[in-house]
Amino acid sequence: KFYRRDILIESPLGLKMAILGVASQTDEQDEGNANNGNGRQKGDRNPKKSNIDFLSSIDICYIGHSDVLLMQNWDHVRTLFDNPDEVEDISPPKGQASSGTQSLINHQPTQHNEHTDFSRVRPYFLSGQASRYRQLIMVSSLPDARLTSTFKRHAVNWEGRIRLRASVPSSRSAIVNVTVPHVRQVFQHVPCSSLSQQSDSRVNHFLQTVLPP
Known part of the structure; x- marks a missing residue:
């Protein structure tokens, strides 16, 4: 259902549960098939485990109310950027080490499906440069070192990055x-x-x- 959408509005926890839910369900199916002698052995690669390719074409990633997410559990946000190995069978391309830039968002697609339109695949996606064209927008009502670290590490657009801060008049800052x-x-x-x-x-x-x- 994600592949047919132009805009995805998700909470970090909801998106993480949706991604990991697919992996856990297919794990159980694999184990059952192996026990029933259906031909698939436990540990074999299941293509459904890589059902996160819809995140590979994200052009604009907007994280609103970052300070609220920070007070809940920032690890759910970090999972989308920092932990591609959280979902089995998602690993860096051959010859590339795992790092923050190799994330679930804008990762290299692992397979194609019936929704893939090859005429719309941009060359920089194929060369692994999708994150260099992605816009990362983070909005927060207060500064925090973790927000700054996430922004500096993953806002890797080739145009650079910019930080805007509201100016508070001295008459209101006392x-x-x-x-x-x-x-x-x-x-x-x-x-x-x-x-x-x-x-x-x-x-x-x-x-x-x-x-x-």
Whole structure:
């Protein structure tokens, strides 16, 4: 059903379950066929396990509310980019090592099916350069080192990448603008050497400064 769609709107978890669900179902079928003597031995390659080729032609990947996905489970998003071996029989092309650029999205198709239109296959797909033409758009209401790392690692479009940040006027960035009336609030400065260390810095500040009596 995915191959006939021009636009896919999926949650990372839902897409991951759909992909891994195909693999797990065919695993059970293979084992049953092997036990029944139907000719397929357990461990033989089942073409249905590679039923993720619909992700190979993604031209625009839009990840909205990235901060919300980050608070749920960012590993589901990383699976689509970082882990091509999560689905059996999906491995890098011969002579190419597994890396972040060899991902489920824009991976090299492993087979053709009745929906394949060879007249629309672009040359750069065949040469393994699909990710260089893909647009990766990530939207978040707050910065985070994991979002920045994912964007820098997988936004590999040959045109480059750009980061837009909303400008907050100084008149709205003061602490007095975020106070809640009739509620006592205490703001403390947490020293941090870099954005990637912010989580550890907050924990250390809590353990060393806030928690002790």
